[in-house]
Amino acid sequence: MEIQTRRSGRASRRGCLVGLALAAVLVVGAALGIIWWLTRPPALPTIPNQYLATVQSAARSCPELSVPMLAAQLDAESHWNPQADSGQAQGIAQFYPSTWAEWGKDYTGDGKADVWNPADAIPAQGAYMCHLFKEVKGIPGDPAQLALAAYNAGPGAVLKAGGIPQIPETQNYVNRIEALIPKYTQTYAKQIGASSSPSPKS
Numbered sequence: 719m720e721i722q723t724r725r726s727g728r729a730s731r732r733g734c735l736v737g738l739a740l741a742a743v744l745v746v747g748a749a750l751g752i753i754w755w756l757t758r759p760p761a762l763p764t765i766p767n768q769y770l771a772t773v774q775s776a777a778r779s780c781p782e783l784s785v786p787m788l789a790a791q792l793d794a795e796s797h798w799n800p801q802a803d804s805g806q807a808q809g810i811a812q813f814y815p816s817t818w819a820e821w822g823k824d825y826t827g828d829g830k831a832d833v834w835n836p837a838d839a840i841p842a843q844g845a846y847m848c849h850l851f852k853e854v855k856g857i858p859g860d861p862a863q864l865a866l867a868a869y870n871a872g873p874g875a876v877l878k879a880g881g882i883p884q885i886p887e888t889q890n891y892v893n894r895i896e897a898l899i900p901k902y903t904q905t906y907a908k909q910i911g912a913s914s915s916p917s918p919k920s
Contacts, residue, residue: 763898764905765789766798769810772837776844782851783844786906787862790898791847791869792840794891800836809833811843821846857881866892 765773765785773792777785795812796802807814813822813833822831825841832838847865853873854864859881868876871888882892 762901762905763789763793765902765909769798769836769840770909772840776841779841779844780848780851782861782865783847784899786899786902787895788840788844788847789902789906790895791843791866793898793902794894800834800839809839810836811839813839813842817846818842821849853877863892863896866895 769792773785773788777783777788792798792810795807796810798810800810802809802812804812808818811833815833818831818833821842822833822838823842823845824831824838826832826835826837830838831842847869850865850868850873851861854861854868854876857864857876857880863882864876867882867888870891871883871885875883875885875888882889
């Protein structure tokens with residue numbers, strides 16, 4: 719009887735040790751998972767599929783424009799939110815009413831130039847950016863950065879400053895878009911690669 723008690727005691731201790739070892743493994747695994755989650759690189763931004771064709775078409779309308787640049791600009795303007803409203807600027811491309819009155823057009827053919835409709839606003843953004851490239855031509859500096867600064871601060875401010883104005887909001891805007899362009903370049907290449915790959919045969 720005494721021998722059996724000793725054996726059951728040893729088995730119980732072994733069971734406890736195994737249980738503790740498993741618990742330790744689970745704790746370490748959870749800790750490593752949390753560390754990975756906190757330190758993982760952020761996901762790269764991607765053009766929402768519903769706007770891809772519209773952005774492509776808008777970029778094709780002007781030789782100075784590119785799809786990644788327009789995408790980065792839309793990201794910086796509204797995070798792709800067609801209902802974005804700053805209280806002054808409106809829609810996915812954040813047009814001021816006075817600018818929209820001049821550049822907004824009915825690109826959809828529904829009889830209304832609608833700043834809240836991305837199918838109108840994104841082509842208008844492309845057309846306006848193309849105009850701004852011409853406006854800043856001859857000013858020293860990177861033409862894309864100057865055109866972006868003009869979109870944010872107005873072409874008059876860029877012409878008056880002879881470059882990017884010393885306006886923190888405008889400088890941050892340009893820098894943010896410049897940082898986003900390579901990311902959108904990377905994800906856009908994957909998007910068009912996926913869309914152009916042949917579908918598997920049935």
